[in-house]
Amino acid sequence: MLASSSDSLKDILFDIVLTYIDDLVFVMKVESDESFTYLYMNEKAYKKAGVSTEAIGKCMKDVLSIKVANDLETYYKEVLCNKKSIRFIDTSKSETGQSQYEESILTPVISNTGKVTHIVSVTRDITDKIIEKRKLEESEQRYKSLYDHNLDAIFSFDKSGIFQGFNPPFSHITGYKTGMLKLSIYEFISEEDYNKINNLMTDIFNGKSAETVCRALHKSGHKIYLHLKAVPIVVKGNVQGAYGIARDITEQLSKEEMIRFMAYHDQVTGLRNRISLKDYLHNAVEEAKRFNSQVAVIYFDLDRFKKVNDTMGHYAGDELLQQVARRLELIENEKLALFRLSGDEFIAIVTDSSLDEIKLCAEKILACFRSPFFLKRSVEYYITASLGISLYPSDGEEPQILINNADTAMYRVKDCGRAHYQFYSLEMYKASKREVQLEAALRKAIENKEFTLYYQPRINMITNTVTSYEALLRWSSHQLGFISPADFIPLAEDSGLIIPIGEWVINEACRQLKECLQKKSNAKPIAVNLSAKQFQQDNLVDMIESMVRKYNVPPELLEVEITETVLHNTERTLLTLERLAAFGVTISIDDFGTGYSSLSYLRKFPIHSLKIDRSFIKGITTNEKDAAITTTIIHLGNSLGLEVIAEGVETKQQVDFLLKNHCIKAQGFYYSKPKPFKK
Incomplete structure (x- = not known):
């Protein structure tokens, strides 16, 4: 279409714009009675309103429903009265039942005399915009709910590290209120952890998420421990700041520290x-x-x-x-x-x-x-x-x-x-190593039949005849050879092996005593040593009685030797000794004078004999104190009606001293060394 003048060109352009825009355009004429008649509608308006060109020149009530017409006239009259544009939104339902939203802008056309002659209405479909806005509002509400009601502390800061906002839990954890918005994160974090925050900030502003555990300063001044996570805020590809999520782990670390303390x-x-x-x-x-x-x-x-x-x-x-x-x-x-x-x-x-x-x-x-x-x-x-x-x-x-x-x-x-x-010292190592070897071998000694009983006679020094024997344990190890009793007896005591070894000794003594009785009628009593640990066994008396009955030997031919240390547990010892004595077993105190027993024990307990320790006998001819102690023990025993036996007699001079002081029984190398049963 060719235009013949500028006015024609304007008309053409105006027509094109009104025809092809998506907005609905209505031009309403203001009548003298202040009613409104349709003067112009573009194609989109005809189609949307569902009217034909016949609507031109008619008023709203002739074209639209009474309700719609009345609602629209209210807006038009407001423009007419105020001579200003207004904007309003209509809501309607589509054929599918979905809500539709239209925004209308009413603009007055004012003459030179100041009178509103026409009102132009431009109506636009804003359904998508409204839906998008509502989605955005809903998203913001969700974010705000997540932000405000999260149990963890959430905060944000800009690229300079200045706090931009935070939620209530952050205030609860740190003690800070709105005044913190002026602070830098470096004023909040303890100086000891600046390096951690520097590393975290570097990661964030390189577009990475980061986390760390750091110490922060509560508003009251004390330190709190935070587990801190941070994510960058990216806008159009640029990092503008960061969100931080913090959790107070002070109590957790305190509990972990307590658990660690208890573990160590x-x-x-x-x-x-x-x-x-x-x-x-x-x-x-x-x-x-x-x-x-x-x-x-x-x-x-x-x-x-x-x-x-x-x-x-x-x-x-x-x-x-x-x-x-x-x-x-x-x-x-x-x-x-x-x-x-x-x-x-x-x-x-x-x-x-x-x-x-x-x-x-x-x-x-x-x-x-x-x-x-x-x-x-x-x-x-x-x-x-x-x-x-x-x-x-x-x-x-x-x-x-x-x-x-x-x-x-x-x-x-x-x-x-x-x-x-x-x-x-190395000597200790050698001794310890040998002790380990001895204990290992000692545990197998009974099973391997490595023990033997030797017998040393007790002599009546007046008649020079044997009155009884003491059974002495000897050990010849298949692996280690002959072992001195001074080495293995203390080890047996410490290890508890003295209990089964002691039972073996009593059993073997009774067995060999039975063998003697079968060979000759005048068998001599045999004395066996009981350790303090054996004496603590509840079944000691029962065990001894069972051995005696097992071999059917007279109980008076069995003697038990105990040391003074056994006498310390008065009630238990008295009961055990009384049972043994009642059964017929003879009881001797070995190494008398070397312990710390009260002499009242000699009166209280059923003791039959005292054995003077060899340490006193050794010096009776050269040491006045040894001689005095030995003489006192002899007189004490004789006065109490107890048999007195001297141990370790090795010389004729010792024999003469003992006889002179009325000790008639002795045991020692002067008369005989210990010998195996067969000899």
């Missing part, structure tokens, strides 16, 4: 335990290797601690251990670390110290036991400790070897009287 510390004393010792000693040895220094392992336990538990109960025992630990902790030595292994066993580790410093440390440990402990608030109790010391690297380069060697040294201290300390 003894629950009774609070000292570090065996697990902690393993790590500590390993690290101490490794450090000593690097710096060519020395490490001392001091292994110690409490002497006769079992007596506390047995007499006062385990609560008193725990109380004693706690008091010991508190005293040990008072030792001033920054190179000293203390550990409780178990029971009454402790270990002290001394690092990077000279031999004199280690000795001084051992002396300080011993000094902790010089004053009494008070149990159950008022019971005064003294106890000592025995210490064994091993050194890295001279006594071993592995932690467990050092502990074992210190333990070996401690037991040597106990063998030598307790209550002091000793350093480990």
